Amino acid sequence: MAVTIRQISEACGVSRGTVDRVLNNRGKVRPETEAMVRREAARLGYRKNLAGQALAARKKNYTIGVLMLSEGVEFFDEVLAGIRQAESEIRDYGIHIEVVTMKGYHIEEQAERMREMSSRIHLLILHTVNDPRIAREIDCLEESGIPVITLNTDVEGCRRLCHVGCDFIKSGRTACGLLGLISPGGAQIGVATGTVLSLGHNQRISGFAQLCREHFSGFEIKDVIETLDDDETAYVQTKAMLSRHPELTAVYVVASGASGVCRAIKEAGRNLTVIANDRTPSVSRLTENGQIAAVIGQEPFQQGYKAVILAFQYLVGESRPEQEVWYMKNEILIRENLS
Amino acid sequence: MAVTIRQISEACGVSRGTVDRVLNNRGKVRPETEAMVRREAARLGYRKNLAGQALAARKKNYTIGVLMLSEGVEFFDEVLAGIRQAESEIRDYGIHIEVVTMKGYHIEEQAERMREMSSRIHLLILHTVNDPRIAREIDCLEESGIPVITLNTDVEGCRRLCHVGCDFIKSGRTACGLLGLISPGGAQIGVATGTVLSLGHNQRISGFAQLCREHFSGFEIKDVIETLDDDETAYVQTKAMLSRHPELTAVYVVASGASGVCRAIKEAGRNLTVIANDRTPSVSRLTENGQIAAVIGQEPFQQGYKAVILAFQYLVGESRPEQEVWYMKNEILIRENLS
DNA sequence: CTGAAAGCGCTTACAG
DNA sequence: CTGAAAGCGCTTACAG
Incomplete structure (x- = not known):
């Protein structure tokens, strides 16, 4: 049987709330209590049950925003398909996605759109161009608590959560x-x-x-x-x-x-x-x-899929992506393995 | 907000248990009640929340068995890595994996091993050879309620749940x-x-x-x-x-x-x-x-990973795989995109 | 700094 | 054939 928060709380003689506070670094716990809880958690080999966590997270009603400069560009159809696939999987956990696509490279317009979306979303997946004005906008979002994942094209000099693309x-x-x-x-x-x-x-x-x-x-x-x-x-x-x-x-x-x-x-x-x-x-x-x-x-489907899954894990699992940059494979496709 | 079983039950004036019985085809529901529940579920656009389902499934303490003729074969190291990756993901939902590897192609010995494992597992992922004796053993497991997923090599003429491999x-x-x-x-x-x-x-x-x-x-x-x-x-x-x-x-x-x-x-x-x-x-x-x-x-990592994820979805999500055969990609690897 | 309780959505014995 | 209640594990507002 897997170890639960309840078992740790019983082993320590404290409440489950206290164990939660320690294990999720929410503070406000006496140092000795904290040490004891951590020790027991380690000793028992505690691992968080994602189902429980995801269920509790339902109350937050998370929405992931996707903003892409993809309209009219064939390549992005597969990226979008990957996003849709991931959407249908995480929808089963009660997470929503709002996709906005734009045409062309209009920096100011996109920055405006980012601000506008920010009121409704908890994380932004962003396909854009490498421009300092966008970098600044990303930092604004990060500051207001909305992390940004750059998709396909990275943006230099900003505090994005991570990048999903290819080498x-x-x-x-x-x-x-x-x-x-x-x-x-x-x-x-x-x-x-x-x-x-x-x-x-x-x-x-x-x-x-x-x-x-x-x-x-x-x-x-x-x-x-x-x-x-x-x-x-x-x-x-x-x-x-x-x-x-x-x-x-x-x-x-x-x-x-x-x-x-x-x-x-x-x-x-x-x-x-x-x-x-x-x-x-x-x-x-x-x-x-x-x-x-x-x-x-460059595995466009995987790019879209992976970005959404990382977003999901960040929001629900409260876990930063293990890597700052996620590269998909460079595939060689010839007539025989094209489809 | 996503639609829940509770909302359907309230809309119909029945208990949540009854809605569950209908939606999961457990029977023992009056036809009129059933029709009403189905109508409301469809009208409201109900989708099952996997987190809730996975959490409830914890009580079953599922174990997935993996049995492979892989010992001493380099190729399977990556398959196993994929299995381990998937294991670490589904462990967070409280599902366990038991991996057994064997050396060589000993049909009777492997069949024996399948029988022996069957008492402890709820589903078997099996790498074997295409032999009628194994096919018969697979059918036995299926009959006793343990579905089998064949991995890398398919087995002809048996009632396996599905196959994961390559074309x-x-x-x-x-x-x-x-x-x-x-x-x-x-x-x-x-x-x-x-x-x-x-x-x-x-x-x-x-x-x-x-x-x-x-x-x-x-x-x-x-x-x-x-x-x-x-x-x-x-x-x-x-x-x-x-x-x-x-x-x-x-x-x-x-x-x-x-x-x-x-x-x-x-x-x-x-x-x-x-x-x-x-x-x-x-x-x-x-x-x-x-x-x-x-x-x-032939994407060995993906083969192992996918097999476990399909097993997880079958057990926890109670959903049969959409396809009977899952082929991974045929990749072309040269010096420059080898790693 | 800590605990008790309620709630996320689904499932399951049990009682009727 | 149906309902009420408890439980899966985690989080959170509230009371102290």
């Missing part, structure tokens, strides 16, 4: 390592990034370049274009890159825009190895028909 | 698809399987061969050897295969024995593309130093 450097290294297997003889590479303003995109490129230097002396990055995460721009830019560089043998697509990139390659009648990031429906189709050789995924 | 066909197809990217010009392939008696090993090979036929006309399987999941045997057999087939360009290692295979290749001074299954510590080392090009993983 972008490793993502770039994985793309490069895979290209090394495909083209052991060397490669002339064009890089199609989203924007040079994105920290994540740049980290992927630098991971890729890093491994080129370490292991693949036959790899050369000949050009970097920006797709602005838009297929039309990607198409135009890729077309131009291909005519500038007839020697290209591979393209690394760092962010959105793979469809445009592939269209330009196809029209030019070139046979290039394309490695892309993030399995969206359109990227899946291109991989199935062979235009994309492989996709580096 | 071996897809695993073989993924290995082949990856080799297709590495060797677009074709490959002469040697296959090193564990034993031709293992259903899983055979499924991997047939998945591999399937895709050869569908997509890679330049691929030829020239030879199949058995490692008996043993490095020494693998070494000897590979050595013989290499001298029989000087034309080989690739080896697909289906089961354990990759170290032996690689040693033989190295000694022969041959430069072959090796694709292996399952990231064990020794396979990781060989991948890091480039002797293995890529590893197809």
